[in-house]
Amino acid sequence: MPADSPRPQYDCSKCPGYCCSYPRIEVSDADLKRLARHFSIEVDAAEKRFTRVWRSKEGFERVLRHQKDSVYKTICRFFDTDARRCTIYKARPGVCREYPDRAKCGYYEFLKFERRHQDDPDFVPSA
Ligand code: SF4
Ligand code: SF4
Numbered sequence: 001m002p003a004d005s006p007r008p009q010y011d012c013s014k015c016p017g018y019c020c021s022y023p024r025i026e027v028s029d030a031d032l033k034r035l036a037r038h039f040s041i042e043v044d045a046a047e048k049r050f051t052r053v054w055r056s057k058e059g060f061e062r063v064l065r066h067q068k069d070s071v072y073k074t075i076c077r078f079f080d081t082d083a084r085r086c087t088i089y090k091a092r093p094g095v096c097r098e099y100p101d102r103a104k105c106g107y108y109e110f111l112k113f114e115r116r117h118q119d120d121p122d123f124v125p126s127a
Contacts, residue, residue: 010100010108013085016124018107019099020079020086021072025064027051031093032062038091050077064093071124 027035027050036046047062054061069075078088086092100106115123 006103008105009103010105015105015108015111016071016084017075017079017086018072018111019096019105020076021069021074023063023066023074024054024061025076025093026095027062027064027093034091035088035093038088 032043032046032051035050036043039046041049050065051062052065054063065077066074067077067079067081069079069081071081075081076086078086078092080087086096111125114125115121
């Protein structure tokens with residue numbers, strides 16, 4: 001984090017990983033090469049194994065594949081659904097590195113509010 005970046009006001013270790021449940025996590029060419037290097041496989045193999053095509057009005061995009069999840073229905077295939085954390089932290093795509101790109105995470109604010117409201121520090125709103 002750059003020296004002048006505002007101090008994060010969220011704690012991912014207390015969150016079940018909501019941002020990793022987004023269905024559209026883009027994988028750039030550079031991200032794909034990093035993933036292939038991380039797993040010591042060819043780029044084509046990494047693309048087939050880890051990504052799928054996302055179709056929208058704007059066209060086609062390469063995104064991370066998902067797996068089933070008990071909290072959010074589906075979540076990134078690289079997410080450890082028991083430990084609730086990323087298993088490829090150093091090799092994760094650029095969008096994961098940038099998010100939330102500000103001092104506050106909107107979902108974490110919502111989570112804190114709900115936990116206070118429910119008087120339960122572990123409460124997770126249903127997906
Ligand atoms: S949703 Fe926010 S608090 Fe939760 S893991 Fe993502 S960045 Fe961290
Ligand atoms: S690569 Fe890691 S940080 Fe990015 S969505 Fe998947 S589990 Fe989350």
